[in-house]
Every structure is written in structure tokens, then in C-alpha cells.
Amino acid sequence: MKESHAVVSQRGARRWQRGHPWIFRSDVVRAPAAPPGAVPVRDQQGRELGWALWSPVSEISLRLLDRDPGARIDEAWWHGRLRRSLERRAPLAGVADAFRLVHGEGDGLPSLVVDRFDRWLVAQFLSAGIEAFRGEIVSALRALTGADGALARNDASVRSREGLERAVEPLWGEVPQEVAVREHDVRFLAAPHTGQKTGAFLDQRENRVLAGSVARGRALDVFSYHGSFALHLARRAESVTAVDSSAQALARASQNAALNELHNITLVEADAFEFLRAQEQAGERYDTIVLDPPAFAKNKPSLEGAVRGYREVNLRAMRLLAPGGMLYTASCSYHLTKARFLEMLQDAAADSGRRIVLRALTGQPLDHPEVLTVPETGYLKGALLEAD
Numbered sequence: 001m002k003e004s005h006a007v008v009s010q011r012g013a014r015r016w017q018r019g020h021p022w023i024f025r026s027d028v029v030r031a032p033a034a035p036p037g038a039v040p041v042r043d044q045q046g047r048e049l050g051w052a053l054w055s056p057v058s059e060i061s062l063r064l065l066d067r068d069p070g071a072r073i074d075e076a077w078w079h080g081r082l083r084r085s086l087e088r089r090a091p092l093a094g095v096a097d098a099f100r101l102v103h104g105e106g107d108g109l110p111s112l113v114v115d116r117f118d119r120w121l122v123a124q125f126l127s128a129g130i131e132a133f134r135g136e137i138v139s140a141l142r143a144l145t146g147a148d149g150a151l152a153r154n155d156a157s158v159r160s161r162e163g164l165e166r167a168v169e170p171l172w173g174e175v176p177q178e179v180a181v182r183e184h185d186v187r188f189l190a191a192p193h194t195g196q197k198t199g200a201f202l203d204q205r206e207n208r209v210l211a212g213s214v215a216r217g218r219a220l221d222v223f224s225y226h227g228s229f230a231l232h233l234a235r236r237a238e239s240v241t242a243v244d245s246s247a248q249a250l251a252r253a254s255q256n257a258a259l260n261e262l263h264n265i266t267l268v269e270a271d272a273f274e275f276l277r278a279q280e281q282a283g284e285r286y287d288t289i290v291l292d293p294p295a296f297a298k299n300k301p302s303l304e305g306a307v308r309g310y311r312e313v314n315l316r317a318m319r320l321l322a323p324g325g326m327l328y329t330a331s332c333s334y335h336l337t338k339a340r341f342l343e344m345l346q347d348a349a350a351d352s353g354r355r356i357v358l359r360a361l362t363g364q365p366l367d368h369p370e371v372l373t374v375p376e377t378g379y380l381k382g383a384l385l386e387a388d
């Protein structure tokens with residue numbers, strides 16, 4: 001007889017014991033005879049381990065939902081889990097109206113991402129298992145947030161590995177093409193339908209405030225996207241140059257500058273590597289620099305090349321710093337560990353010929369919880385550096 005529960009190896013069971021929610025295909029001893037959804041999981045001795053999301057075609061077969069074998073994964077269960085996730089964000093209510101409501105495994109809601117942009121939500125259902133609960137999740141989110149509309153940005157490439165279609169679909173209501181959101185003392189336009197990720201990068205909010213707090217003189221925001229760092233810098237610096245290779249992103253940066261009545265931002269469409277090299281050759285100097293590159297390391301094999309890229313932009317930025325100048329530099333590559341990030345900065349500093357002081361190390365804000373036993377929930381690290 002076919003059973004609808006999964007049986008996992010000792011190694012798989014141990015992952016759960018050690019606080020990691022994923023069980024890989026190679027640790028599934030017997031696959032459940034069930035469609036994607038929630039399944040009970042047992043070890044080979046028949047011990048009940050709890051409930052997991054089941055993704056039949058994925059390398060990540062099982063994602064832990066609940067250690068209680070008696071749990072019922074119904075609408076009330078999703079409502080409760082989502083409510084706790086939302087409650088964790090309470091401290092952000094006063095400072096921003098755009099933040100992440102659900103950070104997947106970081107909130108015990110595996111493969112689900114939900115971002116809020118003012119009165120609208122953008123969700124990503126990133127596994128076959130979570131997709132099976134779309135109805136329950138949508139109705140719980142509607143009830144909990146009262147949002148006017150929501151969109152599924154299900155165009156992420158990981159969906160292909162789950163055997164899922166890739167598409168951008170409305171969930172309810174109508175989400176505008178552009179939403180003006182507030183982040184501390186600045187406002188910017190997010191583009192939920194077409195912008196990168198879910199429409200804006202929400203993970204750097206506090207780091208932008210940090211960079212803004214030390215900004216002065218001549219400032220540079222490299223890999224600016226729609227100018228989020230530049231806006232914070234421009235409130236204190238005399239002038240800000242924002243550099244990005246995307247004309248579309250810069251067009252929004254221009255609107256964002258206007259929205260904040262900031263007239264000291266110059267937008268430059270350029271390749272960051274070429275731009276930094278040319279500035280260095282021209283002997284330019286900046287008092288404040290931000291480097292927020294895209295994830296150069298998309299996977300493990302590309303890490304070494306990525307490290308060279310990070311080192312190059314950081315080295316050039318360090319050389320461009322005026323005496324006493326500050327550099328906020330970040331990496332959002334999961335594959336570049338915190339230790340490796342710091343090592344890369346040490347190498348760049350050594351090559352720069354400058355004496356560089358580490359003023360602060362930064363990570364993710366509270367709406368992107370990084371769980372220590374789940375390294376995949378953490379990817380963003382930053383450093384605030386000061387040059388002599």
C-alpha cells in the first residue's frame with residue numbers, strides 16, 4: 001500500500017534536530033505518495049518527526065513546517081504562523097511603510113517571501129510545497145494586513161527547479177505600477193511589477209541610515225539602482241553622484257530625487273568598474289562612498305571570480321577616499337561568507353596603500369531574520385570603513 005508520509009534517513013533527521021529545516025532528496029528513504037503539499041515525516045524507526053512541505057521534483061524535497069506530529073496544517077495554522085511573522089515587525093511600523101513581512105525560513109515559513117509596499121503586498125511562492133497552500137496564505141494575509149491588493153512575483157528562477165511555472169500574477173485587488181513608500185526620512189518609488197526582487201531592495205534600510213549619518217562633502221553611490229542610498233547621502237552631503245548601469249533604474253532615481261526635493265544628486269549611467277577606474281586615473285576624491293554591488297557570486301563555482309570583482313571595486317573606492325573619508329561597502333552574495341568578505345576587504349586595504357579603519361560591521365535588519373542554524377537565511381553583510 002502506498003503511504004502518504006515521508007521516511008527520511010538518520011542524516012536527514014539529524015538536520016532537523018540541528019535546527020535546519022531542509023531535507024534533501026538523497027536523504028529521503030521513501031517518498032510520500034502524495035502531491036506537493038504538507039506531509040507527515042518519520043525516521044526509519046517509525047518515529048514521527050513532524051510535518052513538512054513536500055516538493056516532489058526539487059533537490060530540496062522536504063522543508064520542516066511543524067515538529068508536532070499532531071499539528072493540522074490548515075488555514076488556522078497558516079494564519080497563526082503568519083501572524084507571528086507580522087508581529088515580529090512591530091518595531092518597524094513607525095519608521096517605514098515598506099518592509100519584508102515574511103522572510104521564508106527565517107520566519108519558519110519556508111520558501112515564502114512577502115514584502116509590503118505601503119497598502120500593497122508582493123509575494124513569492126518559491127517551492128511546489130508552498131504553492132499548494134497559496135489559497136490559505138492569501139486569505140490569511142488578506143485578513144491580517146487588510147492590504148488593498150497583492151501580486152505574486154512568481155518569476156523567480158528557483159521556481160523552475162521546483163517544476164513550477166514562472167509568471168507575475170495578481171492575487172487580489174490591483175497593485176499600482178509604482179508605489180511611493182517611506183523609509184525613515186526619505187521617500188522612494190518601488191516598482192512591484194517590474195523592479196528587481198519584489199520591487200525594491202528592502203534589506204539595506206538601516207544601513208542606508210548609517211551611511212547617511214556619516215555623509216558629508218562630495219559623495220558617491222555606486223550600484224545605486226533607484227538611488228536609495230543616494231537619497232540618504234544627499235540630505236547631508238554637498239553633492240552626490242549616483243552610478244548604475246541601468247537607465248531604467250536611474251530614471252526612477254531621478255523621480256525619487258524630485259520626490260524628496262533633493263537637487264544635489266547627479267545620475268551617471270556607467271559600468272561601475274570602468275567608472276571607478278576612470279575616477280581614480282583622474283585623481284578624483286570623495287568624502288563619502290557607498291558600494292552596493294549585485295551578487296557577483298551566484299553559485300559556489302563563481303565565488304573566486306566574484307571575490308576578484310569585489311576586491312577590485314573596493315580597492316578603487318578606498319583609493320578614491322579623501323583623508324577622513326568614509327566608505328560603506330556591502331555584499332549580498334550568500335556564497336561570500338562573512339569571514340571571506342572581511343578577508344576580501346583586508347586584501348583590498350593592503351593593496352590600496354591607505355590605512356583603513358573598520359568602524360562597523362553590519363548585517364540584516366529585523367525583517368530579514370538570519371537564523372544561525374540556517375545559513376541560507378543570511379546573505380547580506382556590510383562594513384563601514386574610514387580612511388586616514
Ligand code: SAH
Nearest residue numbers: 201223224225228244245246271272292294
Ligand atoms: N544600492 C541599491 C541596490 C543595488 S542592486 C539599493 O540600495 O537599492 C545592484 C545594482 O547594480 C542594480 O541596480 C544594477 O543595475 C547595478 N549594476 C549591476 N552591474 C553593474 C555594473 N557593472 N555597473 C554599474 N551598475 C551595475
